[in-house]
Amino acid sequence: MTVRAVLRDLFSPYHPGTSAIHRLPAAVKLGAILALILVLAFLPAAAWAAYAAAAALLLLAALLSRVPLSRLAQRLLLIEPFALGMALLALFQPHGLQQFLAIMTKSTLCLSALVLLSATTRTTDLLRLLSRLRVPPLFITTLTLMHRYLFVLLDEAQRMQRARRSRSLHQGRWATWHAWASVAAHLFVRSADRAERIYAAMCARGWKT
């Protein structure tokens, strides 16, 4: 699998579908997943029966959602290393193995719950839910704009990097870093310009804070 494929997969967590899980209101799904995570994260370390029950519940929900399990597993594997790196440290202390297994079970179950949520719920639905929950409008505007333009900026950055690569032969590390910083700086300059245009467009459509 190429890096591009991994990235594409990483950036499109939503898996379209019409299953019962997909059709549930976002509020219900978010509430259920949050409750499950809260319980899981704060259970005592050795509550193996509860972990098994949660795993069964999540598996049932995943089967009902008809999202291919391989896809969910793939996303899980992409994120798992971050948790693993931190948990490995726990191995080096007294009773480390127990601790390590408990942490890894907890974090894997919680990650699966989040992966399932993002696979069956559009991010825009979650954002709409936030505004119903009385989150300050400024924060929602920030989140929405960020979500809307993240992919635009990432594409722009990729185009700039491709252009840079196609114009430069093999470079040393210092030159690569310098070029990287140049791409990032131009990305910001372009974002600032884009923000001006967005503001004009928003005003033209009658936007008020």
Added chain:
Amino acid sequence: MHIPDGFLDIKTAATCGALALTGVGVALHTVRRTLPERRVPLVGLAAAFVFAAQMLNFPVGGGASGHLMGSVLAVVLLGPSAAVLVMTAVLVLQCFMFADGGVTALGANVFNMALVSTFTGYAVYRLLCRLGPDTPRTRLMATAFAAWSSTVAAALACAGELALSGTILWALVSPTMLGSHMFIGIGEGLITTLVVAAIARTRPELLGARQGPGQAGGYVEFTVYGLLVALGLVIFVAPFASPSPDGLERAAATLGFEQQTAATRIASPLNDYAVAGLDTTALSTILAGGIGAVVAFIFALLLARAFALPERAPSAAPPNDGPCCAP
């Protein structure tokens, strides 16, 4: 440095959540009060930019690659309150959309990467800018050192939270987190400085806007963030910072069982831990931290010297208008 679910216990997660909520609330209030309406979209776009910049890996060597945290970049570009908002938005989206960083640890992640790192970076930046002469070189040097300090401070808070939760022993987590982030911080400083220098070269007015009238009434927010960060560090790190051999147990016991204030009443997470050799660990951690800071400071000086020179003579350097103009 994103803490996943299951790594924090309930008291640490709740404390972090309360601190983070307060800090973000203050940031939202300040931004709404001081930011001109036409710059509201810029905050959203800056958040997308920081997210995108975190995704662009750069090669570190040996096949490994690093990425930016971006809080000092946001501070230098937008000012402290908008930077807190930007970093919080990035962390929230990372948590819910990409499952990077846990839901129960969201408060801790926001506290570490949006409040501690932003405030530390901002304080160091302001201090160094004030101490030195008002030149681009001073500002670059301050940027580099602020980026390093912010990374190390966030790692320190993260290590404290993990230790206080009883997940990983302090004697284990603090040298690992601090040691690795002293190196990562050098990368953060280098990249932040390179990006700020490149923006200063192409569009200096984007940097100048921050030092405008919006910054005049910044003392209240500065104090509030400072108090929050200090309170957090006292709760998360101070119980472990005593260099005496039995300091750990005693500090935890004192704080845990003596009725002081509600905020510092924490149970001992380290009941069955024999604290042998802590005093060397603590001392060597402090020593290593000092040496690291000196190295990073010298590095920042060198970096500023290397990159501020062409800026003084703008006529000498042709304007850089494409991303592909690497030397």
